[in-house]
Amino acid sequence: MTIPADLKYTKEHEWVRIEGEKATFGVSDHAQEALGDIVFVELPEVGRPLEAGEAYAVVESVKAVSDVFAPVSGVVIEVNGALEDAPELVNSDCYGAGWIAKVQIAEGSVELLSDHKYSTFLEE
Amino acid sequence: MSDLAKTALFDEHLLLQGKMVPFAGFAMPVQYKNGALKEYTFVREGGAGLFDITHMGQARVTGPDALAFLQYVSTNDVSKLEEGQVQYSALLNDAGSFIDDITSYKISDREFYLCINAANRHKDVAHLLTQAEAFDVVFTDESDDTTLLALQGAAAQAALQPLVDGDLESIAYYKFAQVKVCGVDGIISRTGYTGEDGFEIYIPNSSAIATWKQLLANGAEAIGLAARDMLRTEMGYALYGHEISDAVTPVEAKLMWITKLDKGDFIGSEAVQARRISGAHxxxxxxxxxxxxxxxxxxxxxxxxxxxxxxxxxxxxxxxxxxxxxxxxxxxxxxxxxxxxxxxxxxxxxxxxxxxxxxxxxx
The missing domain is CATH 2.40.30.110 (Aminomethyltransferase beta-barrel domains)
Structure with a gap:
């Protein structure tokens, strides 16, 4: 189970990388492992405003459909189009090539956990 | 999970990192270490996929009325079945809707072997025991003693042959043989639920682990329920609780090809005939x-x-x-x-x- 130290996490098993006014979203290693083989990702539209905690994408594995929630509020500025043809990138590289969306950050956030706190949360 | 039944292969599933889930009252592997997609691909692309489907039920009907009994309780024409042949069929209620879909194995005019769905086992057995009272037959539920394995994929025959005392090549599609598997009496049919060549293997629980290990040693790989459902859905095979249920008749479910209204009276036949005239819902x-x-x-x-x-x-x-x-x-x-x-x-x-x-x- 990988939990990179430079990211923040949510209790819904998303990660967020905050760089100035921009943030990148994805799902954690724990999430992709629990979901199993991901065969479809429904991406948000660029320009869509997101509230923190809002379901903004859907990942579907062989057996399950799961919402993905925005860790912070913002407007979608870019989505990972590669996932349309290669949804398995979420399994193989969830913190890298398997990122889902980038937003221009606005005010508002769900509770964000450091890598240590997320690790503790997973153990509980 | 503690109240769930375990098959004789439960520990083998754990050894292969099977992710166990509740299924029809059993703890069954939904997938193993490599995941459902790789398992699916292994079966479709020439492997020998090994499935523990012991959750399914088996029953034996013996006696002078065995043929007449099955003709009355099931939809397909059992009189057309030859010894050593398997037939896909269904059990209907008086309303013409499904109690279950089954496969019938003809051992002789006086002896048939049935495979029924896991989720319907107790319902089927109760129904068939009641119906059996009017016939000179003995109906025995053998589910608890029987392990059922499916071995599916182009490499199935090569993986299974070394374990068996007969020539698998002589078993044609939807035919079966009573053979020794790992030295123990069993039944092997060339049937399955995947759309690939392969076999279903009925053996006593006591030889389940030895057979399972030998097949793995011969190149087979364990496949879980998720991949099994992918493989069956791609073939469009009906599954009880999905395409068929007690809410539909064979007229709706496109299963008139196993419902032989011209064979004589059977449970549900009048209702199906009426539905055919009034039209599918x-x-x-x-x-x-x-x-x-x-x-x-x-x-x-x-x-x-x-x-x-x-x-x-x-x-x-x-x-x-x-x-x-x-x-x-x-x-x-x-x-x-x-x-x-x-x-x-x-x-x-x-x-x-x-x-x-x-x-x-x-x-």
């Missing part, structure tokens, strides 16, 4: 999305923008894309623009023929 169709998405069970199906029915089994087929079996209103079975509602949006679809991907069974 709904019709089962095969569809394929023409845009991106995965049609899933219970998603609504629209025709010309109006709700018409729902998906009974749906999946993302690695080969065919978003495919599904669905019930629609009878008038929409052939005509009208199809769409599936996915998260509030209508996604375009088209009717297609089954199977969704090429079948490789050995006909």
């Amino acid at each position: 709904k019709r089962l169709i095969a569809l394929k999305l023409t845009a991106r998405g995965i049609p899933r069970e219970h998603y609504k199906v629209f025709v010309d923008g109006v709700e018409s029915g729902e998906v009974t089994s749906g999946m993302h087929s690695p080969m065919a894309g978003g495919v599904a079996l669905a019930y629609v209103k009878p008038e929409h079975a052939e005509l009208g623009e199809l769409a599936v509602e996915i998260r509030g949006k209508l996604v375009a679809a088209e009717r297609t023929t089954l199977p969704f991907v090429r079948s490789n069974v050995r006909r």
